[in-house]
Amino acid sequence: MHEIITLQLGNQANYLATHFWNTQESYFTYGEDQDESPVDHDVHFRPGLAPDGTETFMPRTVIYDLKGAFGTLRKINALYDVDDESTPPQALWNGAPTLHRARPSRNPPTPNPSTRACPRRASPPAVRYFSDYSRVFYHPKSIVQLAEHELNSSVAPFERHATGEELFADLDREHTTCSTATCAPSPRRDHMQGVQVFAGLEDAWGGFAGRYLERIRDEYGKEKRLLRLANKAKTLIEAYKQASIIVPLAVPERLAGRVKLDAASQWHTSALLAAAMESAMLPSRLKDPFKRETLGGMADVLNTMGKQSVAGLQISFAPAQPEEGQKDARQRKLTEEELSEGVQLDLRFTPSDQLEAYSRSNGFDKPRVFSQLVASRGYGDEPVEPVEIDEAGRRVRRSSYEPVTKSYNSTLQFPLLDSFPDIFRGDDDEELTGALNITSSLSTDSSVFNRLKSLRSTVIRSFGIEDRETLGNELMEMADEYHEGWSSGSDDGEDD
Structure with missing residues (x-):
């Protein structure tokens, strides 16, 4: 499907990205009387299910911002807060509900269950947060509030490049940023074509973004290398039997x-x-x-x-x-x-x-x-x-x-x-x-012994459970041919 994951780093980036998502949402078509959209929505949106079973279609994005920057974004997500047992709905009165139905239109469109209405043509004073004009719902895991700093704080302003670098380092140590956050919007990263990043550059978000990009490059480079090494291991095993x-x-x-x-x-x-x-x-x-x-x-x-x-x-x-x-x-x-x-x-x-x-x-x-x-x-x-x-x-x-x-x-x-x-x-x-x-x-x-043993320990967990033991044993059998008869006898803990 060639998905694109989006990262939104900071308040300035989130204002820009919100317009981007609103535009993408506008390309959806509803109803049989509308032409099919020329845009492939699977690139930027992912299907899913809300807790109540409702089908969802939400942006493949991770939104980072400081405390106080999200406005009402967390509170209005009807798709994922409906079954939140920690905050049960509070009844405003004790009477029995009365249902009133409006007369349906002749050709009603099918609404996108992952979008919401927002005030149209709002004046600048009415928009205090980027969430005030957002037309889409986001998956809860897409929202990352960095509580260590507060938006527009005069006591500890989030301005210095080094401050952003330090915040990313702290977050990465605690949560393994790239390997968890970027997975949430895209459970099938083998089809991903790239990562799109919105980031502010003139304050501490520049430092945060720089370290994030460095981490992404490192992580995804390792994924590709791990895939190549796993393929190499399988090929070596088969060639070893025949060549x-x-x-x-x-x-x-x-x-x-x-x-x-x-x-x-x-x-x-x-x-x-x-x-x-x-x-x-x-x-x-x-x-x-x-x-x-x-x-x-x-x-x-x-x-x-x-x-x-x-x-x-x-x-x-x-x-x-x-x-x-x-x-x-x-x-x-x-x-x-x-x-x-x-x-x-x-x-x-x-x-x-x-x-x-x-x-x-x-x-x-x-x-x-x-x-x-x-x-x-x-x-x-x-x-x-x-x-x-x-x-x-x-x-x-x-x-x-x-x-x-x-x-x-x-x-x-x-x-x-x-x-x-x-x-x-x-x-x-x-x-x-x-x-x-x-x-x-x-x-x-004799260097082949350590190389094959290293290859085995590197790729063994990328094999399926059924193949793991067999392929692991075959690699060690190959390695042992370059080890027996000359080594001091230490096995360096080749077992995982």
Whole structure:
């Protein structure tokens, strides 16, 4: 339905919003003799039931104002006060009621049960509150009176920007403002198209509005991220059962200084991912049988332990032709020591499994590497220091703790085509053109354990009750494949 939630923050905003709602109410049509309204009322209004069973259609809004600003707004809501047991109706006399019926008109319109009449063309002195000219009823949960401050108070005027910020902070701590108030007007936020905000800017309401907007952005950003993570968890579980190797990819949260990327441009972000992916998979396309590797062979190396099929991708790059007299520090061969400890390159394409976009980890903590495929392109025929290899072409390990490693090499550089954005820079910040030398690493390592465990704890409550236990157990089973045999044994409280 593409609903819009409205927030009304302050007296000035409420005067403006009242005119807005009156106008929306005027678009309703009643009776068969009227043309259908061109306005979709479901966008700004929500259906419901009053306590007496009356169908209602009320604004999707939350109205904030100070004590003394609402006038008679709370008292005249006939739709929701009729069954209020705390204030039973008081009879004005003890006699029996007498019913008088007026003669009905020939074609009576059907009134909107959520609207009320108000004085038409009232003079300014007659309007003391925004509620004096309101033509609609509001849901009780839409009205939020902030009793800490009083309208037009000379003792404690609501004027300073900081005062509004402090009031919002107090309210948010006590009532979780965004997660409760904005839910009331819209029980189905999965169809919401946005939030419309009316707010005063010249007094303390400016500070209140600023913090409210910040909170909304944070809350709704988390909702979308949680949905994406829940989808990711389900996909990983299914892919884990079927695929030989899974390589989740994401634009690095922290880019090397020599990458100039417009994160909002899919042309830019996909180009960076393509350079990494195409380089890592280059061995599967080479003609030379001594340098070529099949996808099955690559999977066998990475999945040495049996069920470690979730791998990560990293790359480093350097100019194809450094300037004369200069040798780029990254144009070096990987050493035996680096291979024995697990290669750590400049750019890591591992997605974050945290609800927060950025975790405290810098993404380059050194995990234990179980297996790795290292592919170098453009650096010459020998990518690493001479190492002893076995019959399968894998590096001979000196201990079982070292990673299973296989290296590949090609003189073919990565071409920077005219269709490729200028995202790579040299050490002098000059645009790199023509081609790149790239070293890539596909690896399985112990960081997957914490990532999968974190993903599970983040999304487990978003699953339905029937799926929660099954999906949670499957994620932990996947995680345990990267945990058993190397950890100190602490489980960090993985149970919720």
